Amino acid sequence: MGLPERETVTSAPVPLLQATDVATVFRTPRGAMRAVDGVSLSLARGETLGIVGESGSGKSVLGRTLMGLITDGPETSVTGSVLLGGNDVHALTPAGRRTLWGTEVAMVFQDPMTSLNPVKKIGRHLSESVRLHLGLSRAESRDRAVDLLCQVGIPEPARRAGQYPHELSGGMRQRVVIAMALACGPRLLIADEPTTALDVTVQKQILDLLQSLGEELRMATILISHDLGTIAGRTDRVAVMYAGRLVEHARTAEVFDNPRHPYSRALIASIPHLDLSPHTLLPAIEGRPPNLLNPPAGCRFAPRCVVATDLCTTQSPALTGRAGDDTGGAVACHHPLGAAKEATV
Amino acid sequence: MSEIAPRTRTALAPPVVVATALAVAGLVLLVFGATTPVLIAPAKAAIALLGIGLFLNGASRVGKALAGPGFDVLFWASAAWLVLLALAIVFVDWLPLGEDRDVAATVTEPVFGIPTFTGTHPLGTNGSGLDLLARSLYGARSSLLISLTAVVVGTIVGGLIGIVAGYFRKAVDRVVGMATNSLLAVPPLILLIALATVLEPRLRNVALSLSLLTIPGMVRLSRATTVAYANREFVTAARAMGAKRSRIMARELLPNVLLPIMSLAVVMISVLIVAEASLSFLGLGIQPPEPTWGNMIAEGEGDVFEAHPHIVLVPGAFLFLTVFAFNIVGEKARQRWDSRSVKL
Numbered sequence: 001m002g003l004p005e006r007e008t009v010t011s012a013p014v015p016l017l018q019a020t021d022v023a024t025v026f027r028t029p030r031g032a033m034r035a036v037d038g039v040s041l042s043l044a045r046g047e048t049l050g051i052v053g054e055s056g057s058g059k060s061v062l063g064r065t066l067m068g069l070i071t072d073g074p075e076t077s078v079t080g081s082v083l084l085g086g087n088d089v090h091a092l093t094p095a096g097r098r099t100l101w102g103t104e105v106a107m108v109f110q111d112p113m114t115s116l117n118p119v120k121k122i123g124r125h126l127s128e129s130v131r132l133h134l135g136l137s138r139a140e141s142r143d144r145a146v147d148l149l150c151q152v153g154i155p156e157p158a159r160r161a162g163q164y165p166h167e168l169s170g171g172m173r174q175r176v177v178i179a180m181a182l183a184c185g186p187r188l189l190i191a192d193e194p195t196t197a198l199d200v201t202v203q204k205q206i207l208d209l210l211q212s213l214g215e216e217l218r219m220a221t222i223l224i225s226h227d228l229g230t231i232a233g234r235t236d237r238v239a240v241m242y243a244g245r246l247v248e249h250a251r252t253a254e255v256f257d258n259p260r261h262p263y264s265r266a267l268i269a270s271i272p273h274l275d276l277s278p279h280t281l282l283p284a285i286e287g288r289p290p291n292l293l294n295p296p297a298g299c300r301f302a303p304r305c306v307v308a309t310d311l312c313t314t315q316s317p318a319l320t321g322r323a324g325d326d327t328g329g330a331v332a333c334h335h336p337l338g339a340a341k342e343a344t345v
Numbered sequence: 346m347s348e349i350a351p352r353t354r355t356a357l358a359p360p361v362v363v364a365t366a367l368a369v370a371g372l373v374l375l376v377f378g379a380t381t382p383v384l385i386a387p388a389k390a391a392i393a394l395l396g397i398g399l400f401l402n403g404a405s406r407v408g409k410a411l412a413g414p415g416f417d418v419l420f421w422a423s424a425a426w427l428v429l430l431a432l433a434i435v436f437v438d439w440l441p442l443g444e445d446r447d448v449a450a451t452v453t454e455p456v457f458g459i460p461t462f463t464g465t466h467p468l469g470t471n472g473s474g475l476d477l478l479a480r481s482l483y484g485a486r487s488s489l490l491i492s493l494t495a496v497v498v499g500t501i502v503g504g505l506i507g508i509v510a511g512y513f514r515k516a517v518d519r520v521v522g523m524a525t526n527s528l529l530a531v532p533p534l535i536l537l538i539a540l541a542t543v544l545e546p547r548l549r550n551v552a553l554s555l556s557l558l559t560i561p562g563m564v565r566l567s568r569a570t571t572v573a574y575a576n577r578e579f580v581t582a583a584r585a586m587g588a589k590r591s592r593i594m595a596r597e598l599l600p601n602v603l604l605p606i607m608s609l610a611v612v613m614i615s616v617l618i619v620a621e622a623s624l625s626f627l628g629l630g631i632q633p634p635e636p637t638w639g640n641m642i643a644e645g646e647g648d649v650f651e652a653h654p655h656i657v658l659v660p661g662a663f664l665f666l667t668v669f670a671f672n673i674v675g676e677k678a679r680q681r682w683d684s685r686s687v688k689l
Contacts (some may be wrong), residue, residue, distance in 0.1 A: 067585065069585055098587040099587065101585050102585075102586040106585065109578045114578040114579060117601070120596075128588075129587065129588070132586075133587060183586070184586075
């Protein structure tokens, strides 16, 4: 599943991150909830991947599963494998995972209001993990904290390091959260909706910062978002998620210019444009996402899909590349849009 | 004095002068009411209370004029009382006080001496001629030592159990919840009496049994606060940076739980002072001749209180003022720390 694109899109011989058939199931009192259901991904060093999907499509759970924050336990079941720099994240001991976190992989969280401890100074947020992982002395870690604040574009870093989170604005706080994630030089950064809680003007700054840091530090980035606008032009590839599954996976420009899955096309069509005349109705997707406790048989998008046939409601489509497509795009649809167009032409 | 003030040019603004005059007049009335022997008791009390009222009013005005409108005279008076009491407790051994517990040394002293606020027995003597001021101060020492120890032990033990229960949840939480609920189900006084019948009535034992009363409340508060903070993203963020569970509890959760716990602890001190006094009153706490406020009040049993009210009123006043002061200070602390945690 999803194997064809790996050889073509990934340039490095051994990918930094290789997830195969990952499924995360929460055992709830009302039944098993399949939040992530058979997702395969790979990411080379320095590459950026965007994961888009609407709320509840399993993007965040996928991010946390890839990182190993969600593991197999009494209330969750994680199957499949996640290889991070050659280590299987889910086969490691908890102590082994802790050594990966911060140094190999780090995460930027959604809400900078709650992802900083209100009673800890900014500097201590940064210096603690540096001392823990890199074994720096107190003075060295303080210098490193100031360097990090400088790196994420915070003015007067030495003064800011002595302040508490509530003394900083939302954008500044998110910069601190990014600095925390960068503290130990991770090779993979997972940004889970890093701009959702921020002002639009600040959103662009934070996204630009993430992009430039990724290029500067040659750090692979996974950008999780429900907003296609944040992904456009900033990632090498995009994976579109729907109800716990990948429905389309291709180069970013390819997805935007030539979406192949009806869901991707509908998502892109529902982005408002400035050049639309006033009072134009935005094309919205009819219906609601399926209940993950009891997902529909066959293609999960079928009940809302305009091109669905009987085949779609009975048989689940696999993520496959299109014949003759050398860009590595893959789509999970019985009636991909490009193919339909070719057939009619 | 207050009539002259507006006319002469003084450095201070007139309201301050009026306020100072009020405070001074109040103090004079208080001293006059307390020390004039010719007056009958109700008149003394009335004059003294009027004096206290005037003094507090004047002091409040002076404070507001000098320190801004946020000045809270009751808080500062309470804090002053507690500081004074603390100093007296520390230096009580070196103060020139009368005998406090050796009855053999006081055969020549007057019995049931009335408080004169002057002389060798400022607060009078009891039925054995022991000095009431000395007894009250030594009593304050054991009272405060016991309640502070109990609160410290209860806060540390209860706070830690609460954090562990709130962070791990599941089985740990259920066991802890069951234990705190069963502890809360036992009436506190009956629990104390039961413990007192088993344990020797020494300072350490009384303190430990009183700390049992504080533990359930502390566990609940720290558990609830921990649960509220454990779901915040900074805990996940710390985990995602490779922090161990012990580190998360000590570095991320403890500092957040500390503030509400500390403000409950201050309020708990006053509760435990009363509890300790009740135990002593019932004869289950520290045993006479060693004085405590509770067993001093118990000396007024029978007809003694009617004939010599000061036997009960002196330790009662100490008890009242101290508990009142702790409540005021605790309330202030709670307001300050709560509003700060809301702002964050």
